[in-house]
Amino acid sequence: MAYSLVRFLLTPSVLLLCLYVIWGEQIFIDNEWHESCSGRKMPVHNPATGDLLCEVEEADTEDVDKAVQSARAAFQLGSPWRCMDASDRGLLLNRLADLVERDRLRLATLEALDSGKIFLMAYFVDLMATVKTLRYYGGWADKIQGKTIPVDGEYFTYTRHEPIGVCGQIIPVGKLIQKAAGDSNLKRVTLELGGKNPNIVFADCDLEYAVEQAHSGLFFNQGQCCLAGSRVFVEDSIYEEFVCRSAEKARNKVLGNPLVPGVDQGPQIDQKQFDKILELIESGKKEGATLECGGGPWDRNSLFIQPTVFSNVTDDMRIAKEEIFGPVQQIMRFRSVNEVIQRANATHYGLAAGVFTNDIDKALTVSSALQAGMVWVNCYNAMSTQCPFGGFKMSGNGRELGEYALQEYTEVKAVTIKVSQKNS
Known part of the structure; x- marks a missing residue:
């Protein structure tokens, strides 16, 4: 909103x-x-x-x-x-x-x-x-x-930033909007098309904090968030401990009426999304991922899905490639900086990413190498009104929020006026 x-x-x-x-x-x-x-x-x-x-x-x-x-x-x-x-x-x-x-x-x-x-x-x-x-x-x-521009000749030039006119917005079906805009008259569009966001956890991080941030970064809003850190890459030496703590946090979540105090996970948005999530969970089981917890409906008569954690996930599995948009966390193992950068970038998406490490050199190196519109270091989902929101590659184009968003809704007009500089 x-x-x-x-x-x-x-x-x-x-x-x-x-x-x-x-x-x-x-x-x-x-x-x-x-x-x-x-x-x-x-x-x-x-x-x-x-x-x-x-x-x-x-x-x-x-x-x-x-x-x-x-x-x-x-x-x-x-x-x-x-x-x-x-x-x-x-x-x-x-x-x-x-x-x-x-x-x-x-x-x-x-x-x-x-x-x-x-x-x-x-x-x-x-x-x-x-x-x-x-x-x-x-x-x-x-x-x-706008700006004044010192152009050649006897001219005074300035720019105006004017509104582009009437704008409309449709929250879903961004790809269809992009296609329609291209097929008609090349209308300008700002699109956010989802993500399969990597969240990279190095062994030198604060482990308990990283577990908590990775958990909230995935399960926020029942996992129905384009920013969800759904591909959690964990360094080999802390992998087993990270998986154990993550599964425990997921098992302790309280499901129920979202209006009731103490409940921290509500239902999925509708039956279609509910069915899609369960189908992808089943694909994870069939393709060999280890189900640590959850894995099915919470109640046969509602749209609640158990908080689900998969370990031993490989890059070729559907749950590692497709945007699930549900409460399903995938935890993957890595051994080197170069390896995890390559794997994190091996996706059509590029919306957001997270990096957890106490090594500032590593944080700067990895954040600059990740192909994502937003990178959070030792935090996740740290959104603010002042900061631009948007992604690389198939995660869309244009930016919302911050000063950058103003560019999406303005046209730059250059006005040049002939000026006589002769003495009267």
Whole structure:
């Protein structure tokens, strides 16, 4: 949720074209709630119980067109939005942050009901990140500046960073968006397409801390996280101890209703994802990985999956190559720095990576060699609003968050003016 909010800074009219808003069951267009043009509704179920929560209006092409038309109107010359001072736009973002902060309890509860996310994670991580992101970009609103350029000849040249216009966002199916953009008119897209992220643990690290960080780096949000450190490479001399401690932590996880205090793993998001995860777990068993714990459903009547840890995983196994997006940790053995760098990079993905070592030279060498958009040293999932988020290779293109994200939503315009320098 927080990653998307940068677009409100330069194209706040997108606020008018949000097709789904978790605070209501209708479609929000042009500052009003509407029923869908088709009249179709989409059922929303609680993944922890299977109960129907509500039905929301299902937007179609006609609804999207109306939303885009409304948003484009905000960019017309003389429109209230276009005439608004940049500092006032920043105030609006901060006002939205105030409202999110005010309704933080309600929003976290809705998130837990809708997705199965642990309530405390939604409250202290997701909603906190949303508020921080809004305030961060609210501060940028009147600080987006161009440059003056000393060009040859009697000219004065400067640059303006202007908003690209109406933006839309679809959270999943990034590859389909990329293809559609290429097939039509080469629209600019920012894509985050997932990862199979390596987490490298050297023998000279703080072992207990590395175990804890590797555990949380994988099992956060039931493993349904693009940043999940799902390929844990552990140096040979500490491998057995690391596996033993990791399995113990996984066995001690408490599963249940994400709204109940003390529960630290909720259900998977839906039946399709649940089935995919179990199928990949079965592939790990068949291909010879050692199942240390878990390995199946927690309850036959729900979408919970036991926290699962595999050891003796090899690079050619499906669980080592495919993004599982579930509570399944794969622990692999390595013996040298060069070996683990080569193996860590042997993937189509390149979103994130982790390195655990007390040797600063080793940390710098490995982090510079890893083909990933984000590398964490002696930590994992250390996200911040100020830091760019994005990946290399098939993990997508473009960046969200930080100053770098502003480049994704602006066009640079060069203005050159003929200047006479003759004496009058």
